[in-house]
Amino acid sequence: MLLQEHSGLVYRVALRILGAEDAQDASQEVWIRVWRNIKNFRGDSAFSTWLYRITINTCLSVRRKESRRGEREYGGDEMPFLPEPPGGDADPEAAALGTERREEIQAALGHVRAEHRAALVLRHMEGLSYTEIAKVLEVPDGTAKGWVSRGRAAMLIALAEEDHGRRGAGGTTG
């Protein structure tokens, strides 16, 4: 049961950071590392923090092996705006959960630098505090905060560009 619960954590984080294609392989790699290093877990931090750390490190090493995809920079000259959802902001959750929107989010995440993406996922999708993020990423609190902030900005730019591209290609908003 405990293993099942933690398998969910590992897979969920790998899915957010790497996408569906690589999440399964990365999750398996995480479990190899977990059992190899379980002797070194001294309980200084929560088990979930330790597991997050191994998961993030595994995901980042998977990304490093790939050809580097750069973070979207401010090459353009426009503020990154997202269009209002068709139903307005009154029902934001319904607007956010469309399949197309979900794919856009995943695609946009792929354009955020890996470390910033990891920090962003931990903060806004896993709900960790900056102190916890700093522990997981093994960086000072200020660095964790900076990575989340840059990740958030890069994500908005990528999402706005995804949306702009889709509308330019004659797609629909959803």
Next chain:
Amino acid sequence: MTPVGEQHWEMLERIGAYAAGELEGEEAREVEQLIFERPEYRRLAESYARMLVMLTTLGNEPVEAPEAVVGYAIRRAYISAFVRSAEVFVGALGRSYLDAFVYYLGLRRESYGGGT
């Protein structure tokens, strides 16, 4: 749409922090003032808010690990437990053989239960 450059990156991050509810006191009031005065900043804050709702909503969705992943994790647990037990067993066996060999060569004068 409003032209922006490198110098606006900081503003982009500040409005992001404000939208995430991470600014307090004077800093928050400054950004509120900017949002009030500049429609493009207001729109930016709204865009951030939309994006953060999407991320949180997606993050709150339950994600089940595929059976293959759970099965793999369980198999690795068994393998790991087996390897650890094997390490202990082989280590103990090796030490016993070494002790016996040392005793056989007469390098250590110890009695093994005989008391002679």
